[in-house]
Amino acid sequence: MSExxxxxxxxIAARMLGGEMMIMSAVDSTFFTLNEVATAIWxxxxxxxxxxxxxxxxxxxxxxxxMETAARDAEQFVNELSSHGIMLLSDQPFESxxxxxxxxx
Amino acid sequence: xxxxxxxNQKALALGVPFDVQFDITYRCNERCVHCYLDHDDHGxxxxxxxxxxxxxLADAGVFLLTFSGGEVFMRRDFFELVxxxxxxxxxxxxxxxxxxxxxxxxxxxxxxxVEQIQISIYSHRPEVHDAITKLxxxxxxxxxxxRFLKSQGLKVIMANVLMTANMHDHAGVQALARELGxxxxxDPTITPKMDGDRSILKLRIPGTELNQVFHNEDLIGDVDKxxxxxxxxDEDDLDAYPCSAGHTTCYISPYGDVFxxxxxxxxxxxxxxxxxxxxxxxxxxxxxxxxIHARDLxxxxxxxxxxxxxxxxxxxxxxxxxxxxxxxxxxxxxYRTGIPSANMMRGGGLSSxxxxxQIQSLTA
Numbered sequence: 001m002s003e004x005x006x007x008x009x010x011x012i013a014a015r016m017l018g019g020e021m022m023i024m025s026a027v028d029s030t031f032f033t034l035n036e037v038a039t040a041i042w043x044x045x046x047x048x049x050x051x052x053x054x055x056x057x058x059x060x061x062x063x064x065x066x067m068e069t070a071a072r073d074a075e076q077f078v079n080e081l082s083s084h085g086i087m088l089l090s091d092q093p094f095e096s097x098x099x100x101x102x103x104x105x
Numbered sequence: 106x107x108x109x110x111x112x113n114q115k116a117l118a119l120g121v122p123f124d125v126q127f128d129i130t131y132r133c134n135e136r137c138v139h140c141y142l143d144h145d146d147h148g149x150x151x152x153x154x155x156x157x158x159x160x161x162l163a164d165a166g167v168f169l170l171t172f173s174g175g176e177v178f179m180r181r182d183f184f185e186l187v188x189x190x191x192x193x194x195x196x197x198x199x200x201x202x203x204x205x206x207x208x209x210x211x212x213x214x215x216x217x218x219v220e221q222i223q224i225s226i227y228s229h230r231p232e233v234h235d236a237i238t239k240l241x242x243x244x245x246x247x248x249x250x251x252r253f254l255k256s257q258g259l260k261v262i263m264a265n266v267l268m269t270a271n272m273h274d275h276a277g278v279q280a281l282a283r284e285l286g287x288x289x290x291x292d293p294t295i296t297p298k299m300d301g302d303r304s305i306l307k308l309r310i311p312g313t314e315l316n317q318v319f320h321n322e323d324l325i326g327d328v329d330k331x332x333x334x335x336x337x338x339d340e341d342d343l344d345a346y347p348c349s350a351g352h353t354t355c356y357i358s359p360y361g362d363v364f365x366x367x368x369x370x371x372x373x374x375x376x377x378x379x380x381x382x383x384x385x386x387x388x389x390x391x392x393x394x395x396x397i398h399a400r401d402l403x404x405x406x407x408x409x410x411x412x413x414x415x416x417x418x419x420x421x422x423x424x425x426x427x428x429x430x431x432x433x434x435x436x437x438x439x440y441r442t443g444i445p446s447a448n449m450m451r452g453g454g455l456s457s458x459x460x461x462x463q464i465q466s467l468t469a
Contacts, residue, residue, distance in 0.1 A: 013196030026218040
């Protein structure tokens, strides 16, 4: 199975409020709040660290959850955010995280 | 109850400013007959000052940021400011007349991830729209801009302020919005000028027209529900805050003055002299606004409309008392339901020559 890399989309707004991460898509105005685990994945989505490694080093250790459960939940989470264009998925590392301010080509 | 509403309630409980409107200039290329602003530049915040304020707003937890004016595109640094705001991950909305937006500007707004652009359209007829804006060709240019923005996939809202000059054109504007594939919103509110001049209030649509608007299914949706008599007020209604002004929202002027809301010109601090959080947490004016519950309103707490009234404390403040009734909202409640407000029954109202409280800068 190939590795999966995740990167935060530039077309989003995000802010922490009372320990919860709020995210809104600028594309379709979908609004999400992330729980603590999802927020940890969100912060770790640098486009260069494989999802498996994020789950192993950030989720299993910090939240005391087994690898199989955490990997399944993480996969579901990133797929949902990806379907709204909020998270970008690739089987290759991203060159760099896109900046919201950068004009597109 | 939407998730966004829930988060707003959470922000209220935590004392976090959730939503800020930032007017970055009062200069404008239109001269709308109903506008409440003074368009001269009296010392706008510089680019660096605005960026610093944006940094402070992000640190304070602000999530929803609306850039407005004046006309935002009158500032040559506008895109630089939006870019800075987006790097800080604000949800950015823009209010504009759009006459300076062409294809390149639309592309830039799209690439910056702006979530929503609200554009003022007064009529589908150029002779009516352009007479209100006093800018020949403005309707054509604004509609052209909407097409550019839509072609970029941006979300556009067509804001239709109703006044005497265009009160019969809302159906045409609504049809135009449908044709362009954008959302339509209607607002019959005309506010006094910032210097206290109430002369533009004569542009407000008459009550008979307001009544028709409120009973128009195409504009309102479920008329029976919208115009239903108010329910009897319970303890929760009387404990409620009048609105979010000063609680989860505030307004910042181009000169750095902070107010509870764009329609609530109570000077509460200046960002050239104080930090945003200092003002937000320690302003006596904001504290006073936050201390007012519906039960504290001497007239409105006795009114049958108190559970459903759209009473604007800012308009009440401009009429002389932030705890008093807002006459225009009394009228809205009356024309919506046919039931007079407590203030109307006691003969409350403004005399035509009365001078309102003015926006004033805080002295150093």
